[in-house]
Amino acid sequence: MSSSDKEFRDQLGKFRLENNYASWPPQPQESEVSNPRSKRVSTACDFCRKRKKKCDFRYPNCTACTRAGVRCTIPPPGPQVASASVPRDQLENLQKRVRWLEEVVKRKSGLSVAELPTGTPVEGEGDPDWWYRLPAMVATGGNTSAASVPSPAGSGSSVTAGPSEASTGVGTELPNVGEIFRDQLEHRRPSVARPSSAPRVMRLASLEEAERLAGQYFESMGYQYPFISRPEFIRQLRHIYSGGVPSPEIHNLYHIVIAISLLIGSADPEQAADFYNASQETLPLALQNEDLPAVRALLGLALYTMFATAGPSIWHVLGATMRLATSIGLHKRRSYSSVAEEEMAKRAFWSLYNLDRLIASTLGRPLGIADEDISVGLLRELNDDATEMPGASGMTIPLQVIRLRRIFSRIYQYLYSSLPRLSSQEAATALSQFRREVDDWRMNAPVYPSALLYSTSYYDYLYYTTFLLMYRPSPRNPTPDITSIISCGDSSIQVIRSYWDSYSVGKLKWIWLTLSQLYFAGITILWCLEQNARALRESQPAPWHPEEQTMRRGIQAVIVLLEEFGKRRPGMERLAETFRHQSTTIFSQMAYQQQLDQQSQRSHQPLPPPPPPTCSRTTASLHVFGCTYSPGSTCSGS
Incomplete structure (x- = not known):
């Protein structure tokens, strides 16, 4: 028994609530102070009052009520209150709850309201000083x-x-x-509890179909951007398909994940758009507070815009997400109430970090946050059952991607800035150091057994796209040396090959980032070939010596994939035609240069001008990395 509880029970029969019962505890009246022998007001229970017997005020039941086997109640405090009697212990329970709520208000907002009369305005800082x-x-x-x-x-x-x-x-x-x-x-908005349910839940034909699409999402985008807990999402999914109505933030995530998965699987775009539109109905409620669910909602929107042909700008969405994440401190090392809460906050931030680096470098724009401003730790390699398994967890792949992105960020900030140009020696030294770091990362990056093919091919893709970032002409290194030209050409072929391998087994994701990287790799091959032609015109040895058949197949693969993009995104046909013309021109110049070299060795007779380029589209079929492709058809190999 606490001293406060005993004191309350001792005083239970001594207090009187005035008509103005809002002020508590009651202050002694002036007459009571001057006359200590004033009559005490009795609060005998109802049973004793009816029997006109003395009540001993025992708590929670007096002796008379206990003997009679009835509940001990007391009369209401005044005529303005409901006439029904209340249990004696209810007053103490109410007082305890008031004290608890006052502590909650103080802990949440810093406002001390225990000493303030009821009705006192508390907006603003509470204590202005x-x-x-x-x-x-x-x-x-x-x-x-x-x-x-x-x-x-x-x-x-x-x-x-x-x-x-x-x-x-x-x-x-x-x-x-x-x-x-x-x-x-x-001028931050106060956090307000979201509604407990959201309207218009769209459901697929069956729970099995929904779980299949969810698995498709988590086995592709979930490996790269693990900001959604798979077990929790599946639990909510089953709740929805059992007839439950989700809360707004769950409603938003469910619909956007299904929409993304439908686009990944190249399903009916209208069905994906329907799920996306349903997610937008609860997006304002999901974003009403500055918290982790709001960050997840924006990340889901950003992933959708990577796949869809319509929607908001991913650059603007990621900018808002980064502002929100830094505002609530996701980039900082913090204390959390549980490991699960901490890990989900980390996963959200590092997913945003990876997307920010990818989009900024693709669009040639500044990074959203500097690495020097980040103090939060890396992910722990936890499985869905919370067991930690380094090198063999679902978090193994995203953890390795984060480590490479941090190297990637330093390369991007070092080479793509407004600082003075590097000397040849400075550029060679820096690139050599970056190359060692990237090579060490690839050699030490473990694979996730459950996604062996996915993780290895994804690592290779990231590895070679990082080399393209390093070695291509940049603001601080605009004239790459021979090593850079060779690395650019070889890496471009490998990037195209990794895309072609995914396309040939039906796993290519038709997103604009794919288009950008693929087209850039093809243009880089043409640039390397142009460097060869320039060197030969200057009577210098060609710097790049690729295996010609592999190089030509890489160019042809770009043409094929651009044509396939044209079936899904308007305007790509013109881009494919332009690239085809550029590649044909380069190959014609190469053939003419070879003919020039051969004839110059036999005689010094002047040569006719080079023939006009002919479009390679007239070729009956293209042989690309072991596949035979005819215009208007799909790959017939594997």
């Missing part, structure tokens, strides 16, 4: 309640910096005033 305590915070190391900040996971709890992050006093570290004032500075 609380920020004057900042000098004291500096002097004491910042360990005050005002320095706590909302949980980055959006759970509503507050997180205080640990020993390694706390301020240690004047002269060492100042408190983060920006975080202390963040709600006032940013």
Whole structure:
């Protein structure tokens, strides 16, 4: 029995609620203070009052009520209250709940309302002078309640910096005033509970079909961007197909995941659009709070725009997502209530990080966040059952991708900036160091047994696209050396080959990023061939010596894939035609140069001008990496 409970029981029969019962506890009246012998008001229970017997006020039942076997109740506090009597213990339960709610308000908002009369306005800061305590915070190391900040996971709890992050006093570290004032500075919207259900749930023909599409998503995009918990998603999926109505954030994720999966499988685009439109109905509710569910909703929208021909700009979506993620502190090392909560926050941030690096480098735009500003740790290799298995977990692939993206980021920031141009020696040294790091990454990157083919082919693709970023002409290294030309050409062929391998087994994802990388690899091959032709015109040896048949197959593969893109995205036919003309012109120049070299060795007679290029589209069939392709057909090999 606590002392507060005993005190309350002792006073239960001594207090009286006035008509203005909002102010509690009641203050003694002036007459009571001056006359301590004033008559005490009795609060005998209803049973004793009816029998006109003295009540001993025992709690929760008096002795008379206990003997009679009836519930001990007391009369209402005033005529303005409902006439029904209330159990004696209900008052104590209500008082406990009031105290608990006051503590919740204080912990969540920093407002102390226990001493405020009911009805007192508490909007704003509560205590308008609380920020004057900042000098004291500096002097004491910042360990005050005002320095706590909302949980980055959006759970509503507050997180205080640990020993390694706390301020240690004047002269060492100042408190983060920006975080202390963040709600006032940013005019942040208060978090409001989302509705418990959302309207218009679209369902597929069966739960089995829905689980198949969900598995298709998690076995492709889920390996790259694991911001959705697969077990939790499947649990919610079964709830939906058992007749349940999901909450807005679950409603949004369910529909956008199914829409993405339908596009991955090249299904009916109208069905995918229907699921996307359904997800948009609850997007405002999913984004109403600045929390982790809002980050997930934006990441799902960004992935959809990578596949769909319509929708918002992925650059704008990722920009908003990065702002939100940094606002709630996902990029920082924080304390969490559980390992699961911490890992899901990490997965959301690193998924955003990977997308940001990919889109920024593809579009030639600045990175959304500098690596120097990131202090959150890397992912743990946890399976769906929360067991940690390094090198053999579903998180093995995204963890290795993150490690490469961090090297990728340093390459991008070093070579693609407005800093002065590098000298030949500086560029060679930097590229050599980056090459060692990328090679070490590829040699040490483990594969995930459940996705062996996927992980190895994906690693190879990332490996060679990183080389293209390194060795192609850049603002700080505009005139690559022979090593760079060779690496560009060889890497381009490997990038095209990896895409062709995916296409030939029906696993190519028809997204605009694929188009960009594929077209760029093809253009890079033509650039390398042009460097060869330039060197020969200057009586210099050609720098790049590819295996000619492999190189020609790479060019033909680009033509085939661009034509296939043209069936899915309007305007690609013209791009394919332009590339075909460029490649034909290069090959014609190469043939003429070879003829020139052969005849110059036999005689010094002048040669006729080179013949006009002929379009390779007239060829009856193209032999591409072991496949035979005829215009208007699909690959007949494997």
